Amino acid sequence: MSISASPAASDEVATYVANRIGFIELERPKALNALSTGMIRVMHAALDQWREDPEVLAVVVRSPHARAFCAGGDIRLMYEAAQRGDQDSRDTFFTEEYRLNHAIFTYPKPYIALMHGIVMGGGMGISQGAHRTGGLRVVTQSTKMAMPETRIGLFPDVGASWFLARTPGAIGRYLAVTGETIGAADALYAGLADVYIDDEALPALLDTLRREPFERGADVVACIEREARAYQVAPLPEESALAGARTLLDRHFALPDVARILASLEEEHERGDDAAEWAEQTIAVLRERSPLSMAVSLEVVTRAEGSMADVLRADLDLTRSSFLIGDTVEGIRARIIDKDNAPRWRFARIEDVSAADVEKMFDSPWPANEHPLRDLRG
Template identity: 50%
Template sequence: MPDHVLTRIANRTGIITLDRPKALNSLSLAMVRALTAILLEWRLDAGVDAVLITSSSEKALCAGGDIRFFHEVGNATPQGGSALLEDFFTEEYALNHLIHFYPKPYIALMDGVVMGGGMGIAQSGPECGLRIVTERTRMAMPEVNIGLFPDVGGSHFLSHAPGRLGMYLGLTGLTIGAADALYVGLADVFVASTDLPALNALIETTPGAQLPAAIRAFAAAPVGESELQANRARIDAHFGADSVAAILASLEGDASPFAQKALSAMRQRSPLMMCVTRELLLRGAALDVADCLRMERSLVRRNFEHGEVLEGVRALVIDKDNAPQWNPASLGLVTDQMVARFFEPVWPAHAHPLRDLV
């Protein structure tokens, strides 16, 4: 295992600890490969009955993919055609698929920041998954803020959220806490951060096969109400509109602080990628996990060809001028043809890099 991925087995539970605290455990290609290798090994290991993924830092489980890396290698290659980029997204999405269908209980302790790629390694499948949040959880799919779109399976788990909650999260990129995560269905149980030492003791002393049930019994009700639940009617009304422009117009007519916060956020996002994201989620609602990941994989290639994500990362992370020059610059300049281009096949079906997902 590389330095940033630590592993051990305790009482028949395989424990993965992400240990890249200065980068909030942002995923490198080496980390993706390490996670894949250990999960494949433990999948067949009769001495491992469950898997837990956690962090060495209370600040984050994982803040996402290493976007500085994306910017560096994307700019070094015309139209973003870097082999390293190709490998990263192919292998990351294959890892997301592996986690979603993992045959043993897969438990994610989502303490601190869990965003983007961090959601991809935490959103396990409903059969064997258990997702824990704390009052420190800061969850988001903020990709439209850097000129990308909700990937790592986001086209599936956001499009299958109740009502228009997934559309709201995907188009605004706003952050939610524990109560909202539980309400949306992106988390299963709440544990207060003050109870984490006791939870860790429970993990150490409980056999892996019994661990999910033991954690559910240990969990508590979250402190505070869900803001999304309180605003569910207006979310469904606004984000059920038939275009991004119509959503913005609907929000403009709502003076509530909640609507105005969403409106302010969307005015800063990439106009093109908001439109692409809306189409992505509409399509994702009719697809299974594998086909969603295949769709996202093609969109990533189209995105780097276009260059929107490179400009977004430059503005927010590299130069930090917070003034991205989006292309197109305004929503009124985004055409249906521009959006459709992102969904055009990149590879023949038999040559798709994720063709072997089942």
């Protein structure tokens, strides 16, 4: 097995080539591999170096640490920047993160994400694009997947709304608004994962990838698919919690705005039949989230019909408004910094959020010809 040197050194990310596969390994375990600007730059540099290299057939991104693949972006750093009034460092972080997400989505070689443990927020941004490259999104029994941003007054960014908009029925709308966590079977059912393998089998899979001869990127993918066939996710995707709730999700979350979703859930609860408990639990979740963020998140998924480039440009606009006039700074304070879990949201109730309030959040601070992501295509 030949190993070539890293294209960029970092204590938080290791990048190297072994057996004609480019490996990206996230090495920030104390922060559950939350992405810093430096990590994003190292990952992007590696992908750029390997893009045209004939000795790199495919890319594998993984975490050597059991608890998390990647828990998101470093929102504590974002909060500290907001407290300093440092808009530039925040814009730089999100611009570079979204450029990385786009580079993955449009990568010309199979990109494979081994998504064990926590896969949330920015972790979705560096994994979901694998589906578009001829690569794979691999989940395990420990996978905990979510876009939990409405809890902190943000929205599902990193281009995740593009994938949420393409899930069956109203699943993507439900996941965006509630921020609920799903497991491997749910992810497979929703089309947010491609194959399943047991956590215990990952070391052997990596050994095989570093040893077996490959001629093409497709051979690397076929090898993983072959190894995964020995394992069966439990429950089966069609028997997952998400599948079981599918009729209810479609009934309520297909409605055009969050106020109507909530009213519909309350009617369901009052009927007192088999779905009453599920409706009650879902109402409790919605009442805890940021009303403005829920409204914005539903709209983000509704608008994500176009290109990934368009989605990421809108995401960057929304990060600016979310921090300046939205609930994000207060949400991070309440959930992450002070941990009092008592956020004072801009709007007390979802019924108080108007369509104009939501529309204002989508205003871009940049003219189209000066947008930091204006050059992205596809």
